Amino acid sequence: MTDNNKLSQVSITFFGAGSMAEAILRGLVEVKLTEPSKITVVNRQNAERLRGLSEAYGVVPAIEDNQKLDALKNADVILLGMKPKDAASAIASLRPLLRPEQLIISVIAGLSIATMHQLLDRPQPVVRTMPNTSSTIGLGATGISFSETVSETQRALSLAIFDAVGMSVVVDEPLIEAVNGVSGSGPAYIYFMMEAMIDAGVQLGLSREAATALTAQTVRGAGEMVKLTGEDPSELRRKVTSPNGTTFAALELMRQFGFQEGMNKAILRCAERAREMGEAIRAEASASEPRQ
Template structure:
């Protein structure tokens, strides 16, 4: 059964937390018309102004108390900060049902930790979206524990398809996904800073340098999406012997650019494992 065949019209969703990822998901759900607003409840620890703002924007139900969100939801989405996760989950002990699907967007916290804190052998899906979820272009890694049914996995997939692409993986792969696509936008923005700065230093206006850089990245991304050529081959096609591109690439190689990017991804993944270890 395709995830697209799952009927979400009777599924009740509860968000515990009201941060930027929740707002992005609510926006995606609204745009894709996956759920009606009265199927969604949201709560957070203390910021009532934020709850009222999201309720007004999306028409969802804001709740000051988490009890009604938990008892009235088929799917609970844990979206609190990692430092608050243990306290929040321990406070939910005895309230979560074994048939409720728990979806975590808490960075670094394993499904086994959540299960232990909740004190219930319940289905848990752990996810790792990235910041591009704000414009519906997230890359989301999704991992399920042993209690998640196929239908529940498809429900989770549908919800995160509302903010971008979804890839189901083994939980141990989420750390490298964090290093690659979770932190990846920052590497791209860092590259844009450098290219834009170089254009401005050479005499272009900042606005022109930005437009040229962004359009260049967009074109390169589309080439990668719409051709079967490997990136190395596409790079060679741009690089004429003795030409301008070769001259630029030689500078990047002298600064060990390839090694730097590889090391950045691997170090970010390692840091994700380090942060997660404190909760195990």
């Protein structure tokens, strides 16, 4: 159980204001879990982006250098949402600013807790997460891991943030890459499949509008069936696949084209790529360590 009253009193600074950061802050504002005035957005130099977020959601833009420093120093929670290539230098810049009790939450693919501690040169309370962009509409799926220095209160707070924009699952940190492969990048796989379904519908004579509506409702319904019935997807598939019927014919062709094998390999490659990105950040962190 999460304590939403506590979250409403917490100040959150988004360090990095990309699409994932926007998805989360929009979700928090939409469900009224915290006041927009408690959320500050900071990025390296794109002031126009910060103003746009402020206009859209009512959050506070920190544009001037002194505003950025104050936002980072005074926040209860700093959510790291910059691009992986910018992560090492951005996190290292936090080192002289942080108080020991400030909570760091990362949504950066591949970035390990150990690397964050290395860049900060201290065992700061750190939460490593892998959400997805469905958080924008309150239907996100997030994997979460905690450093040993995260308190029970901070743990509950982190879960409250991500449960406010969907659902979360606590996993051991080495499994975060698996979460990335399955759900972090998962919406893109579904959209890719939907593109194919819509295009095929148009080829068969449907209007694009009708094909899109039918496809969207079909994907939504299939997801709800798995969730509400609790049945394994393979069992639900068998129930709608009559021998030598239309669905059977379609699935047989998918098997011939290696649909399942391709999907499995794609997810494994996604997880592998996340590890590669993490290694690159770790190498940069090691290279930038001050010599004793």
